[in-house]
Amino acid sequence: MTSMKINVNRTNTIGRHLSKAQVDELGRELDALRERIRADLGEKDVAHIKKIIRLQRRLEIGGRAAIYAGILNPLAWVGGVAALGAAKILDNMEIGHNIMHGQYDWTNDPELRGKTFEWDTISPGDQWRHSHNYMHHTYTNIVNKDRDVGYGILRMADEQPWYPGALFQPIYAFFLMVFFEWGVGLHDLETDRLMSGERKWKDIKPLAEAVAKKATRQVLKDYVMFPLLAGPFFLPVLLANIAANIIRNIWTFTIIFCGHFTEEVETFSEEETANETRGEWYVRQMLGSSNIKGGKWFHIMSGHLSHQIEHHLFPDIPAQRYSEMGPEVEKLCAKYGIPYNTGTLSGQFATVVKRIFRLSLPSFGKQEAVTA
């Protein structure tokens, strides 16, 4: 499979209808919103994350206990799998992803420190911090720089060249969804660039070793130790833990893909984003992200990535604040004529599926001019 390297000759700029002064003004208004919320951070924000962590711990312990009871009672098995899956979702999304962004560094709590936090999934925290916090959030949706555009596996933007293998990408997408934690875990290794020769094994060897170490412990925990503790009844426990991980994989894949791959979301070129001002960075975050509507617990279970736009504007603000910042961001979008992309979960995900299928075919007439 080719690596996704292209040349695009696009000359329009971010926030195309806005003057430079208007973009700067929008940037200042967003900065002011950020500072206002930051000054308000306090006890109730810590209380929230601790409440969620407490819930996660209880769901995990209860879930694993119910799975053992599930050896005798199928209902307990189902309940246990659901609880353990929910615990893993909370650990990865509302807790892990948000803490690792440094959203709680201001508390001085060593348990909530972004730089050192580790989460219940294959991906080592350090590599996630590199590929997500740094690469994805700085270069959001810039084709050839943001590897989240397709993860090196899927063709998700018109500017990415079509190749015959792309025809089967709905199948790749399905497998990526079921085994998403492995895809995320291997993300920083850039295996597509390794196979094309652009990256050398010696460069990624330390990263690969770290992934192997983390993966070994995850596998040992979920697929060896917990089943072994059930003795001869290890099989239902093993299957339950596999199922819980798959539940988390499917949910996180769905929410994450709805964040940047809905129909209206834009991608950008390196040329048009060179020498970007802060205001232009903000506009790119808004044009490159999309939200999902829902109630309070939907937001929590999505790690507040249902507010992908607000998250991309303010990645280091505690995520539960996005609900109150959302209406103000939406007003600013209306004021400056920038689309505020939101919809229901089924609606947004349907456009993601459509996009995967559409881009599995060549982009006749849609692709920008390609230079050699």
Add this chain to the structure above:
Amino acid sequence: MLNFNLIDRALASPLARILSWPHSPESYLEFLAPQVGGRAIKATVKTVRQETSRAVTLVLEPNHRWSGHVAGQYVSLTVSINGRRHSRCFTVSGVEDGCPTVTIQSHDGGVVSSWANESVWAGDVVEISAAAGDFVLPAVLPQRFLFIAGGSGITPIRALVDTLTTQAYTGRVDILYYVPAKADAIFLSHLRAVTSVCTNVQLHLVTTREHEAGNLKGHFTADHLDAIGADLASTAAYVCGPAGLIEAVEGYWNEAGHASRLTLERFQTVQVPVATDAEGQPVLFADSGVTTTAPGRTLLETAEGAGLNPLHGCRQGICRTCTCRKLSGQVRDIRTGEISGDGEETIAICVSVPVTPVTIAL
């Protein structure tokens, strides 16, 4: 009654660690039973007692991990104020019903001391470290003791005096206690009670600001030592208080050739530095042992200029790859102009410029 120490040991086992991976086993217990779980020594504030208009004593009921202290030692107290954790060291001023006490005097701009004097309630939960410090009585007691205290420096000295009287020490004990005014003297009634019962213990109150007839006045001088009949050669001397007092006493003992008989404990009133935009603040990179100045540049640039290669990413304050611990000093965020506190906190060095001397864990 559960054996919590056994639980702690079980949680530290390899099996518990792999089952709870990647989180610690203790964190699972912490969220089920907060007082017992985690690894910290948690303490509930049992009583809050006003000592003077500016000082309080907190009686702390610790969990099972507290292993006691030696009189004169201190603990690091960690409190959560509006969601932020702050740690400060305070002497264990005494023990009541098996509970260690700390006595905290407020000072202007002090976050923790103000909280202790204004906002703490019985039932609040704090964390304390294990006891530490060597401001303690010697194994072999000398003939005479001289305790010199300034302000809240009386706290370890009260602990030492109480220990001596409990042990029925019969040698002479002089307490030279410097305060701005009599009303500022912490533990005054307790110390007077001790001196009335134990005739070998004498309290000499010295007011540095207000003047009362019959009392010694002003800051430390050799005259005060003469007035109380001190004899450095035969006396174990202890001094605790602000920097000025320590300096004066240490200097005098050195000149007299009796430095080995003086034990000191510095109580820094945390000077909140006046943050300026002056160029060239000295930066100490503690882990590398490198000191350099930062002429208006971000700490990341300063570190790179000094030959260090800290981990970094976007260099614009978005990704937080470059975050590390600022151990002391104040920095300005170049995006917002906001000045930080001067304690230990996590900062993004790519957008931080020092405005006072800083120490960074790099």
